[in-house]
Amino acid sequence: MPPRKAISLLVAICLGIATPLPAQQASASSGTSQAAVQRAYAAIAGGYLTEAVEAFRDAVAAIPDDPRLRKDFAYALLKTGETEAARDQFAEVVRLAPADSHSALEYAFLCHESGKQPEAWELFRKLRNATNLEHRATARDTFKRIDAELRATIQRIEAALAQNPGDDSSHLELAGAYAVRNEFAQAARHFEEAFRLKPGIPERLLQLANAAEKAGDQEKARAAILLASRAPSAYVAEQARALLPHRYPYLYEFQNALALQPSHAALRREMAYFLLSLDRGNEATVAFRQVLVANPADALASAQLGFLLHEAGEREEALPLLRAAMQSEDAALRQRVREVLGEESASPPANARHLSPEPQPAPPPVYIVPMQPAPEAPGLQAATPTAELTTQTQAAAAREMGSKSYSNGYLPDAIRYYRQAHELDPTDFDTILRLAYSLNMANQDQEALQWFFLAARSPDAQVAAEATKALRNLTAPAASGAAQASSAPPSSGLVASFWAMPMHSTRWGSTFAYSQAKAELQFPEWPVVPYVSVRFVGDTTGAVGQANPQFLSENAFILGGGLRTKPRNGFLFWAEAGGAMAYLGSQRNQAASFAPDYRTGLSQFKLVGASLLAKRAGWFAETMNDLVYIHRFNRDTLAISRNRIGHHFGSKVGLGGLQLQLFLNLNANMDFKREAWANFVETGPGIRFRWAWMPPSVSFTFSTLRGYHPIARSDGRPNTYTDLQAGLWYAYTR
Numbered sequence: 001m002p003p004r005k006a007i008s009l010l011v012a013i014c015l016g017i018a019t020p021l022p023a024q025q026a027s028a029s030s031g032t033s034q035a036a037v038q039r040a041y042a043a044i045a046g047g048y049l050t051e052a053v054e055a056f057r058d059a060v061a062a063i064p065d066d067p068r069l070r071k072d073f074a075y076a077l078l079k080t081g082e083t084e085a086a087r088d089q090f091a092e093v094v095r096l097a098p099a100d101s102h103s104a105l106e107y108a109f110l111c112h113e114s115g116k117q118p119e120a121w122e123l124f125r126k127l128r129n130a131t132n133l134e135h136r137a138t139a140r141d142t143f144k145r146i147d148a149e150l151r152a153t154i155q156r157i158e159a160a161l162a163q164n165p166g167d168d169s170s171h172l173e174l175a176g177a178y179a180v181r182n183e184f185a186q187a188a189r190h191f192e193e194a195f196r197l198k199p200g201i202p203e204r205l206l207q208l209a210n211a212a213e214k215a216g217d218q219e220k221a222r223a224a225i226l227l228a229s230r231a232p233s234a235y236v237a238e239q240a241r242a243l244l245p246h247r248y249p250y251l252y253e254f255q256n257a258l259a260l261q262p263s264h265a266a267l268r269r270e271m272a273y274f275l276l277s278l279d280r281g282n283e284a285t286v287a288f289r290q291v292l293v294a295n296p297a298d299a300l301a302s303a304q305l306g307f308l309l310h311e312a313g314e315r316e317e318a319l320p321l322l323r324a325a326m327q328s329e330d331a332a333l334r335q336r337v338r339e340v341l342g343e344e345s346a347s348p349p350a351n352a353r354h355l356s357p358e359p360q361p362a363p364p365p366v367y368i369v370p371m372q373p374a375p376e377a378p379g380l381q382a383a384t385p386t387a388e389l390t391t392q393t394q395a396a397a398a399r400e401m402g403s404k405s406y407s408n409g410y411l412p413d414a415i416r417y418y419r420q421a422h423e424l425d426p427t428d429f430d431t432i433l434r435l436a437y438s439l440n441m442a443n444q445d446q447e448a449l450q451w452f453f454l455a456a457r458s459p460d461a462q463v464a465a466e467a468t469k470a471l472r473n474l475t476a477p478a479a480s481g482a483a484q485a486s487s488a489p490p491s492s493g494l495v496a497s498f499w500a501m502p503m504h505s506t507r508w509g510s511t512f513a514y515s516q517a518k519a520e521l522q523f524p525e526w527p528v529v530p531y532v533s534v535r536f537v538g539d540t541t542g543a544v545g546q547a548n549p550q551f552l553s554e555n556a557f558i559l560g561g562g563l564r565t566k567p568r569n570g571f572l573f574w575a576e577a578g579g580a581m582a583y584l585g586s587q588r589n590q591a592a593s594f595a596p597d598y599r600t601g602l603s604q605f606k607l608v609g610a611s612l613l614a615k616r617a618g619w620f621a622e623t624m625n626d627l628v629y630i631h632r633f634n635r636d637t638l639a640i641s642r643n644r645i646g647h648h649f650g651s652k653v654g655l656g657g658l659q660l661q662l663f664l665n666l667n668a669n670m671d672f673k674r675e676a677w678a679n680f681v682e683t684g685p686g687i688r689f690r691w692a693w694m695p696p697s698v699s700f701t702f703s704t705l706r707g708y709h710p711i712a713r714s715d716g717r718p719n720t721y722t723d724l725q726a727g728l729w730y731a732y733t734r
Contacts (some may be wrong), residue, residue, distance in 0.1 A: 009273060036062060037069065044076060052076050060089075067096040070102055084114050101130040105138060112146070117180040121146060153177050168197035172204070175211065184215035192220075192260065199261050202231035206239060222249075223256035230267050241410045251278070265294040269301050299328035303337055310340055332393040340722030395424035399431055408437055414438040429458035433467050440470070495520045499697075499731040507723035512539045520564075532561045533576065556580040558597055575600035580632060598631035610648035612659055612688060613696055617650035620661070637672040644686070665703050674711060682707030682723070697731035 036059035043052035056073035063069055074089035087110035093103040108123035115591060127139030157174040161167060175190035191208035195201070204227035212220035226249055228240035249257075254271040258264060272287035288305035291298055303325035322337050347411035402417035418435035425431065436451035455467035500515035513536060520531040535558040562576025578595040609620030624642040629635075646663025665686050671678035686703035702725070709719040 037274060040072075040076075044072075049076060049080050053080055053082075059356075065096060066102065067093045067103070068707075070096070071100075072104075083110060086110060087114055087116075099131075101127060101132050101135040105135050108139070108142075112253070118182060121150070121180050122182055130523055139651075140435075147181070150177055150181055154181075154335075166197060168194045171197065175207070179211055182214075184211045185217070187211040188215050188217065188220060192224075195260065199263070202228050202233050202236040205231070205260075206236065209240075209243070218272075219253075219256055222253055223260055226253055227257040227260055227264065227267065230264070230270075238410070251275070263294050265291050265298065268294070269298070272304070276304075282309065283310075285312075299325045299330070300333065303328070303333055307340060317465070330393075338518035378496060393423045395428070395431075397430075398424065399434070402431075402434060402438070406434065406441075411438055411442040415442060429455050429460055433458070433463050436467065436470065445706045481539065494521065495733065496520050497731070497733040499729075501729050503725055505723055505725050507721055510539045513537070519708070527567055528563045530561070530563050531576075533578075534559055554580065554582075556582045560599075570606045571602065571604045573600075573602050597633055599629060601626055601628040603627075610650075610688060612648065612661055612699055618648055619646070620644040620648050620663075634673060636675070636678075638678060639668075639670045641668045643667065658689060659692060660689045662687055665705060667705070676709055676711040679711050680707050695730075695732075697729070699729045701725075701727045701729065718726045 032123075036055050040052050040055035040059050043055055044047070053073075053076050056069070056076055059069055060066075060073055070089050070093050074086040074093065077083075077089060078625075087107065090103055090110060090594050093100060094107050097103065104123060104127055108120050108127065111117070111123065112120035121143070124139050124143035127135060128143055130136040130139060154177050157170050157177065161174065162172070164466035171190045171194040175187045175194065178184070178187040178190065188208055188211040191204055191211055194279035195204040195208060198204070205224045206555065209221045209224035209228065212218075212224060222245075225240050225243045228236050229244055231237045231240070243653035251274065253272070254267065254274065258268055258271065259266075268287055269291045272291060285305065285308050288301050288308065291301040292305065295301070302321045306318040306321035306325060309315070309321065319341075322341055325337050326334055328334060347639065398417045398421035402414045402421060405411070405414035405417060415435065415438045416437055418431055421431045422435060432451055433455040436448045436455055439448035439451065449471070452467045452471045456464050456471060458464045458467065473591055496517075496519050498515070498517045500513070502511060502513045504511045516533055516535045518531050518533045520529050522529050522700065537554040537556060537558070539555065546633060549619045558578060558580045559579025559688050560576040562574060562578075564574035565572050577596075577598050581594050604625045605623070607620065607622045610618035611620065624643050626640045627637065628640070629637045643666040644663040645666070646661055649660045652658040652660070663686050665682065665684050667682045669678060669680050682705045684703055684705040686701060688701045690699045705723045707721045707723065709721075712719065
């Protein structure tokens with residue numbers, strides 16, 4: 001097939017996708033699903049199990065609510081040895097057809113074989129009352145055997161614990177046996193005992209929380225989850241944080257968690273600060289005392305308790321605590337203690353590291369930030385010189401908590417902490433950048449763009465470069481020179497870039513290619529950017545007409561060097577000088593093979609709304625405008641405006657990560673010499689799409705345009721036209 005017809009066919013197909021045809025789509029979907037079903041059963045009949053499984057998978061995806069189809073799929077999986085996959089299909093059959101006791105029995109046996117003992121026990125217990133006599137008898141016999149084994153196991157372990165109640169492994173095994181029999185209250189009791197005996201294994205807290213929740217003890221479950229969320233194991237803490245409610249814990253929840261592990265100093269210190277925020281100073285004092293009993297080297301708790309006692313007039317007891325806090329390596333904390341002690345210049349003694357039996361730097365005051373709604377919290381009011389230090393300390397604490405939350409995937413907390421850090425220190429552009437990343441990961445792209453734009457103006461070149469790169473990835477690729485320069489990272493040194501835009505036009509029956517390779521020398525202190533460039537402009541037709549050939553494009557390589565300004569509010573100015581080298585023989589017969597080329601321009605690009613790379617759907621509008629003077633074209637100046645307004649449909653995971661936009665084109669072209677070919681307006685629908693696995697700068701565009709030339713043409717062509725355009729955009733920068 002000729003390339004022109006192939007491209008036209010592809011355009012028609014893509015436009016067909018964009019046109020809603022519910023009846024035809026439903027018919028095609030039905031035909032596809034029935035074909036998959038027929039292939040599956042034919043493969044089973046022929047003994048081709050692998051092909052049958054794949055065909056069943058397609059059929060089930062197309063017809064998900066057919067229990068018979070899922071049951072046959074499950075048996076096919078069993079024949080290929082995929083026991084767990086078959087079990088999951090039988091689970092769906094039981095959900096879709098609760099009265100199918102045969103499938104329920106199959107599911108129960110598969111649960112028992114694949115380690116899901118509690119589910120198997122419960123299923124066999126229920127099936128003892130099945131209406132089918134044979135299934136009822138099988139379920140009763142199996143349940144009786146399994147339950148007898150469980151009871152014997154429980155009796156054996158309980159006898160062992162009577163002799164050795166401190167055996168944590170026996171408590172764990174007994175909890176598991178009770179959980180199989182759905183006796184979750186007993187299971188929770190033994191999970192809790194196993195954790196108390198070995199508090200260094202926080203995984204047991206998650207087991208306790210699960211059993212307590214199933215037993216209906218929500219308070220115990222939340223206490224275990226809160227304690228697990230502060231575990232030293234990042235894996236356990238991450239799992240627990242995902243189970244926490246979207247609010248800060250209540251005081252009683254802190255108390256319940258500490259009842260499980262009274263020695264957890266960090267959690268008790270967090271509760272103490274929470275008490276301070278509630279103006280319950282006496283209770284906070286008691287809590288800080290308990291923290292120091294568990295960890296005498298905690299300089300932060302020592303200082304805070306000293307502040308509280310000093311404020312209460314108990315200076316004799318406060319003084320040794322404050323002196324002990326002076327051993328901390330936290331400069332802001334030492335300064336605060338100096339002020340309370342009335343010392344103008346105090347420094348830790350030379351042997352400060354050796355005064356504690358466990359020398360270690362004080363942990364950062366990470367819990368001060370979320371707990372203190374006002375600067376007048378007990379013990380933390382400070383004079384003017386220290387207020388700045390305290391604010392900086394709290395901002396650093398909030399940043400650290402934001403970083404930890406982001407690293408562990410707990411994005412709402414990361415956003416909250418980074419916002420708080422920004423309020424405390426609005427000039428920290430790194431915090432602004434981290435907040436933007438957190439919002440982007442949480443799919444809040446519109447707000448993320450605002451923070452990325454702010455971070456891109458950072459005086460720190462590295463922060464600005466990261467923010468600009470993120471902006472480039474969040475905004476849709478465009479051929480405008482302004483868009484290119486706006487997306488280029490403000491790196492120092494040599495920056496190379498390349499973009500290409502091949503496009504087929506049915507109006508001209510030709511494929512056009514526009515591209516540019518550029519090398520720029522960028523330095524932050526330079527107001528302009530020098531560059532060298534090679535442009536290519538050509539088409540597959542060359543010329544139309546015999547007596548007076550008319551070329552559809554320059555058909556030339558254009559070498560040049562120039563300067564451009566740095567983009568400001570989407571605008572940039574550029575100018576270059578070089579030469580154009582025609583590569584077609586017929587072109588060279590009519591023009592010099594290497595003609596001088598001087599051009600300059602003003603470019604602008606603006607996007608409002610969702611970009612093509614945005615994960616969420618939304619409306620968008622974009623405009624790309626260029627004013628270009630080309631000396632070689634009879635010293636003419638072209639004004640080009642390309643505008644789109646439409647809807648972005650987000651990222652469709654079910655379609656391989658398809659990212660799709662439908663829009664209306666509104667384009668205009670004019671020149672100062674009033675050439676007929678250069679003056680036109682056009683409009684029409686278009687579609688732009690890509691897949692998420694592609695590089696961010698790749699996209700496909702198809703548009704149907706209806707145009708009009710306001711100046712009468714001298715070449716005999718009509719002033720109105722219809723054009724079907726298919727294009728590809730690609731860009732690369734390093």
